[in-house]
Amino acid sequence: MTEKKPVKMDQKDLDFFEALLAERRRELVAAQTDSENTNVFHSQKDQGGELAGYSNHLADAASDYTSLETNFDLAAREGKYLVYLEEALQRVKNGTFGICKVCKNLIPKARLEAVPTATKCVDCKEETKRKEREDSRIEMARLFAEQQRREQKM
Numbered sequence: 001m002t003e004k005k006p007v008k009m010d011q012k013d014l015d016f017f018e019a020l021l022a023e024r025r026r027e028l029v030a031a032q033t034d035s036e037n038t039n040v041f042h043s044q045k046d047q048g049g050e051l052a053g054y055s056n057h058l059a060d061a062a063s064d065y066t067s068l069e070t071n072f073d074l075a076a077r078e079g080k081y082l083v084y085l086e087e088a089l090q091r092v093k094n095g096t097f098g099i100c101k102v103c104k105n106l107i108p109k110a111r112l113e114a115v116p117t118a119t120k121c122v123d124c125k126e127e128t129k130r131k132e133r134e135d136s137r138i139e140m141a142r143l144f145a146e147q148q149r150r151e152q153k154m
């Protein structure tokens with residue numbers, strides 16, 4: 001059967017992620033008020049292996065500086081991660097959490113456990129990344145051409 005019913009995560013999964021997000025937020029706020037540790041993310045507890053999946057993921061993406069996951073890490077250091085957590089909690093409340101904002105399919109739970117603030121499935125994330133790379137290449141080419149024109153005038 002291919003009937004289209006609205007995609008929504010099971011309530012028990014929503015509850016699980018709500019707890020996970022609340023825990024991350026609590027840790028983050030504690031880390032921020034605790035000390036002026038420059039790297040909030042790495043100062044978070046390493047035990048439990050909870051972040052291991054994320055770390056591996058980050059290692060995969062580390063070579064790609066346009067990676068969303070890398071931006072996510074930078075955002076964490078800037079404290080924007082807290083905003084992402086708040087937004088994710090908001091999505092839990094209105095039932096849209098875990099739904100890819102591009103293709104509207106459910107994001108695999110394993111990915112959400114690693115990156116609970118994710119708003120896209122891996123496929124859509126890759127697609128966005130590819131487009132961003134393309135855009136930045138076009139922008140670079142444009143700037144380069146502009147520079148060349150300017151140099152020719154001199």
Ligand SMILES: [Zn+2]
Nearest residue numbers: 100103121124
């Ligand atoms: Zn998607």
